[in-house]
Amino acid sequence: AMVLQVFALMWLRTTMNYQYRYGHTTREAIRILYREGGIGRFYQGLMPALLQGPLSRFCDTAANSGSLSLLAMFPVTAGLPMSVQTLVASAMAAGSRILLIPLDTVKTMMQVEGQAGLQMLLKKCRENGIQVVFAGAVASTAANFVGHYPWYFSFNWLQANVPVATVFSHKILRN
Structure with a gap:
């Protein structure tokens, strides 16, 4: 169950942590992260x-x-x-x-x-x-x-x- 939770929600947690650091809106942060490496970037x-x-x-x-x-x-x-x-x-x-x-x-x-x-x-x-x-x-x-x-x-x-x-x-x- 924990593995499923990590895979299902890590993209969101990565976005939030990125926002805490850089102060972007959710939409901006998602765009930037995606440009940096596609879906895989959300799972660093x-x-x-x-x-x-x-x-x-x-x-x-x-x-x-x-x-x-x-x-x-x-x-x-x-x-x-x-x-x-x-x-x-x-x-x-x-x-x-x-x-x-x-x-x-x-x-x-x-x-x-x-x-x-x-x-x-x-x-x-x-x-x-x-x-x-x-x-x-x-x-x-x-x-x-x-x-x-x-x-x-x-x-x-x-x-x-x-x-x-x-x-x-x-x-x-x-x-």
């Missing part, structure tokens, strides 16, 4: 995008499941309210996303600058250090936390409070 950074999507979801899910399991192991944390447990899980998920920021940076540079993007990024790293690939990490981490918490709190609360169904039709409704 495809490999990083195909890696980033599934890795991001994996980190979110692993942070949630792992945090809840870890908290349940210790008597002092086992009784914490679900809101607090999910807060810990969301902090872990947001923290794990920092590890994926360089991949996002590579993807975005390729989307915005095309084939020259990777070379431009390497030049920036040589001139300013590796921290360049972590630019925007705080904002990205905050955005991840804000997106993670409400979804996983709802999910965790429902998992804890809605009984597991045994009848097939009820299983479909529950899940």
Whole structure:
């Protein structure tokens, strides 16, 4: 599903990232990008995008499941309210996303600058250090936390409070 999503929407994300950088209207950005390389230009950074999507979801899910399991192991944390447990899980998920920021940076540079993007990024790293690939990490981490918490709190609360169904039709409704 994630691969399909990347292929279906990457052209739009490339257009948006190009607009953020250069300030064109959507129509202008699409024309410019198409002139720079046809349909393929909209898919510069495809490999990083195909890696980033599934890795991001994996980190979110692993942070949630792992945090809840870890908290349940210790008597002092086992009784914490679900809101607090999910807060810990969301902090872990947001923290794990920092590890994926360089991949996002590579993807975005390729989307915005095309084939020259990777070379431009390497030049920036040589001139300013590796921290360049972590630019925007705080904002990205905050955005991840804000997106993670409400979804996983709802999910965790429902998992804890809605009984597991045994009848097939009820299983479909529950899940």
